[in-house]
Amino acid sequence: MLRLIVAMVLVLAGFIQSGHAGLRHWGFQSPFGTYNQSEIRMGLAVYQADCARCHGLDMVPYRDFETLRLGPKRLASIIATINHEQAFDVEAEPWVDRVRRASPPDLSLIEQGHRNGPGYVYALLTGYRPKPAAMRLRPDHYFDIGFPGEQITMPPALEPGSVTMADGRRPGVREMAHDVAAFLAWTAHPDLDDRKAVGGDMVICLLVLGIVGGRLVLARRRITDKQI
């Protein structure tokens, strides 16, 4: 019994630690954290301003944006800017083939394929550096320390000043990368808040059940032993 508990504690520690490669400075990455709505709204603004020129977001239905509480006018303006003729059939071409053709991948699920999805996106977007002298870059490639292989065909997309916040401030590249990483985490896992809420409720219910059931069983044993 004791061994079981020790094993469980180790497993628990293990999987809390398991996503620790890379930066983990988003609130929703901790076991009890939820999405920060303002981060995600900001990330949506960054996506529209800098990423939407090339990258699609096919797996995100319009109704999901209602959970961001943007307001009907903002939602209508987002929908109006989407050019339906250019939206391609996601199933027609497998993801990896599209990437090999050096065409921009769809961003809806991009954070799913990495152990630390938001960290990967953040590192990629903030990883552009001047090329080291001894390195030979392929034509049309850029040097990015956050990309596996360090050479990426995507130009640095985040322009400081492309997004203006409500108080007039214009965030820099790091802040924009942080928010767009949070936004893409939301597109990949919109159920995160529900998941943690349901899981947390289940744990509380089971603990209460366990305590009540345990007391019942012990009480019954006490009565039974008394009768013997």
Place this chain on the structure above:
Amino acid sequence: MSLNERSASPPIREAAFGLRLREVYRRYWRDYPVPANLKLTWSFGVLVAVSLGVLTLSGIWLGMYYRPTMGGAGLSIAQFSHDVPLGWLIHDLHRDGSTMLFGVVYVELLRGIRYGSYRNGRERAWIIEVVRFFMFLWVGLYGFIMTGGADAYWIARAMERHLTAVPLLGPAMAHICLGGLLIGNATLPHIGFAHEAMGFLVLLIAALGFAASRAAPPANPDGIVALQPDNLVPQFPAYTGTVLTALILFGLIFAAIIAVSPSLGQPPGNEIIGAPLGAPVTVTPPWFLLGFQGLIEAGQRLGVAGWFTVTASFVLFGALPWLDRGTVASCRYRPLYGGFVWVLQMNWIVLSIAAAQPATGAWALVTTVTGIYCFVHFLILTPLITVLEPTHPVPLRITQRTV
């Protein structure tokens, strides 16, 4: 009416229920005589039943929306999680339900080895348990391939090579499993249907295993074969607390996994849709298959085909009652062999970890050594140690009564 009295059912109700379900429930479940010193792990059979129930129900729902095409499979699952109300929950229940099932099954098997529940009249039950374990792994492998992710695609390609390498039966097995000699458009429909069909077959095998286990002399932690009647108690209410504890711990772990880390134990590269032109750097199956991946790798480095290694490992595992030549069943009274069982357990964990790493250099050596050790344990260590070891005397009556 005191708590100890069992109420006799009125004859009218009994006649109305032609099947006499109440009598069956009482005789085979509530009042069934079990040893009085069973530990928590003896309640894991109930957990297997719960896991199978969760997997079956969530699987039925997932199956309604699943699209068995090469590119469409992963997308259909992602769309199911996004668009169907509580689809994410059903998907997580199925994926993490398989993790929970294998966690429970591995602990159950280890408990069987440790307390000698495979011998002394329980051989048939043990063999059915090993067959059940094999079927679980097969269904789990198929379920993983059905996800359509990058790891899944390349694991299917590896399976294609292993199947066609089987002498005589190879091409026929490839046709049955993959719908052709190579992976193609017929593969996922074949695998999808086989997964569902075998899933239901597994329920039958699990039920058979339960019946076989009940028909055999009851296993107990002391390994006593002939239990005195006063060492047996009706299963409930004696073990109500134990079963409740097991269920609640199971539920807590399940809820924690779904809440915090639903892709626990799954290879991260699998979230990308699989395709022929790109492969993840390291292709790994889910955690419960890693040990067997390691065995296959170790065998291949020695020139033995993968299918042979896996078949041999299951044959040896099932032959354990005959490989164990000792007189004492439970490792409580043969601590030397018990120590080696613990070493086998650690060895399996190290083998699984090593199999998940890129197969170069030091990790390849670790995989080979730990893989070979598994076979050494069953073929050499078990017969030798169980015969030569000095054992403690086994009591005639059970010790450490827990209820």
